Amino acid sequence: MRERSISSKAPVLPPSAAIYSRLMLSIYDFYVLGISNRFAWRCPTPRILDLYQRAISDNHLDIGVGTGYYLDHVRFPSDHPTVHLMDINPMALARTALRIRRYQPRSILADVTSGQNPLEGMYDSIAVNYLLHCLAGAIPDKGQEVLKRLIHFLRPSGGRLFGATILGTGVHHNGVGRQLMTLYNRKGVFDNQSDSEEQLRRLLEAHFERYELEVTGCVAQFIGFR
Numbered sequence: 001m002r003e004r005s006i007s008s009k010a011p012v013l014p015p016s017a018a019i020y021s022r023l024m025l026s027i028y029d030f031y032v033l034g035i036s037n038r039f040a041w042r043c044p045t046p047r048i049l050d051l052y053q054r055a056i057s058d059n060h061l062d063i064g065v066g067t068g069y070y071l072d073h074v075r076f077p078s079d080h081p082t083v084h085l086m087d088i089n090p091m092a093l094a095r096t097a098l099r100i101r102r103y104q105p106r107s108i109l110a111d112v113t114s115g116q117n118p119l120e121g122m123y124d125s126i127a128v129n130y131l132l133h134c135l136a137g138a139i140p141d142k143g144q145e146v147l148k149r150l151i152h153f154l155r156p157s158g159g160r161l162f163g164a165t166i167l168g169t170g171v172h173h174n175g176v177g178r179q180l181m182t183l184y185n186r187k188g189v190f191d192n193q194s195d196s197e198e199q200l201r202r203l204l205e206a207h208f209e210r211y212e213l214e215v216t217g218c219v220a221q222f223i224g225f226r
Contacts, residue, residue: 015188016134017089020066025095028067040177041166042217048129048164049073051221055162057124061086061153063112064131068096076103084123086110112146122155128163132200133192139199142191147207147224154226161208162223165200168193171218 020028033045052074058081062071065087083100086108087093093107110118112128113135128146135142147161154161166181168190173181184190197213200220204211208224215221 013088014136016190017087017092019187019189020089020092022091025067025091029069032066033069036180037219040174040180041219042174042177043164043219043221045069047216048219048221051162051164051223052127052129055125055127055160055223057160058082059122059124059155060084061119061123061126062096063087063126063128063150064134065092065096066130067092068099070127070129071096071100071103084108086112086119088112112149113142115149119153121153122159123153124155124159126150126154126159126161128161130164130166132163132165133168133190133195136188136191139195139203143200143203144206147203151207151226156226159226160223162221164219164221165195166190166192166218167197167200167215167220168195170196170198171215173218177218 038044049070052070056074056076058077060081061084063086065085071083081103083103083105085093085096085105088111090109093109097105097107108118112131132139132143135146150161168181181190181193185193197215197220200222201213204213204222204224209226211222211224213220213222
């Protein structure tokens, strides 16, 4: 069966999305998930996979899909989940859709910060993993913008939004992490120098009846429950 996809007008890629070229996507799992997560951000990839495992549902939307590593390795509650993928980068979408083709995912080419998101229906789980630290602005602004839109597509009873984000302040960055933070923020790949756990906590409190928030190394992992 062919992959199902829809798209809005082709978005202009910001630096945080344009960096995911075919070459970068080919080394992403090794470089980011294998090396950076463990040694720079000090939050090994299995911890984030555990977050997926706790929060994923059979009716799931994944935003900012990367290479699809987590969706490929997580165990869905059933063998036939409904999986929708949303990203601004068509190459990331295509790579992830191919990787998890066994689930016949639906691909949505769109910018999550745009007011014209072509989303329909309700989801039981929405992931925004490693997304917030890539968006322009401080957490109170960019987080509010994203959650205000996504909350309308999250099932009112039992829906959960989850993910992880690299914090810029209030956590200890080792030498490698500081160098990468400086480089990525200078190039526009990250915009997280002022992102803090307290800002994220206030954002979650404003949008969810209850939430979980845990910081490992430089990475905040969170789940918001409706």
